[in-house]
Amino acid sequence: MFAFNEINTPLRTIMTPGPVEVDPRVLRAMSTPVLGQFDPAFTQIMNETMEMLRQVFQTKNRWAFPIDGTSRAGIEAVLCSVIEQGDRVLIPIYGRFGHLLTEIAERSGADIHIMECEWGDVFDQEEIINEIKRVKPKVVAIVHGETSTGCMQPLDKIGPACRALNVLCIVDAVATIGGTEVKVDEWQLDAVIGGTQKCLSVPSGMAPISYNDRIEQVINVRKKVEKGIATEDDLLDVKQPIRSNYFDLSQLQDYWGPRRLNHHTEATSMLYALREGTRIVLQEGLKERFERHLLHEKALVEGIKAMGLKLFNDIPWKLPMVTCINIPEGIDGESVRMMLLRQFGIEIASSFGPLQGKIWRIGTMGYSCRKENILFVLAALEGVLIRHGASVQVGQGLQAALNVYELPHLIVK
């Protein structure tokens, strides 16, 4: 007998900070027939996706396109294309993904300067600006929404300060793009990396990025086109060519631009998914989408508190799409998560590093960020906590969340 059955996955309610549930319209788009990558029908889809990405990034940048690979592929493409051996890079770290920026920048040969604050905190923007003045880096790389700690770093002053001091500002907005404001032009961010499997509700496997001409100038100087596809004009002597071929933004922009340089083979079905995902975002409206994320966050937070649980960070800089909850004393956090999955088909997350075993993280991102999911997770969590012997305010969580939905005039923001 043939041993392998057709794939038949369980239906889950995914309430993690990614990957999240994929909008069914995106799944349908993914089953669209594959096209050749230089077919005009396909290059039109590439151009339309770039146009929609510009709107999602709120930018007039010429360059806005996806890198094939997960979000860190986008981070790596930007950092390795911009950073030359010995370049000074300042990285403020307030959670796991600040360490990831450091790790990638280090491998690109950067002279790293870090600043760190406690997990659960963010930086005062002035503190970072003073450090920029002191260190005088070529690049500042920083995370906008730290999913590991549920914190969001304000950037509206850091971007303009970088511009004034002629420093490049590179931002990991993987978790925030499509879920809250990421004002690339207004905040004067030079390069921004987004994620698909978080608030865009597209599967993991692509990373939309956007960057301006300040970044383009840096990478164009390092441009080295592969010999087999280069023309006479390309065969220049380049002092510090970009070390990665796959993540070489100078070649990638010629692939996405009118030259259609034959670089990699585009991930056709993923691009269909991203195109549909960004189309859904713009159709909903950025403002409406951000408000939806706030509404469901509010219902979840009210429910969690009314149940008698404590938020890890009940603070103004809380990341709207990730809610961190202190695991009550004496309760086995992993056992609760396992029971939620086994009995209810609900997935929530734990955390990393110093927060491992201390908090649960519930994501409210993209298509997963819906009323029925919030109510379901609150009801299930209460049931599971009771089975674990935790003391909860029985019935209160669901009622508090329902109040948010049914009595919106009572909500104080």
Ligand SMILES: *Cc1c(COP(=O)(O)O)cnc(C)c1O
């Ligand atoms: C999820 C996440 C990443 C990494 O994403 P991958 O797709 O797993 O590579 C990077 N930064 C932040 C802030 C994230 O939340």
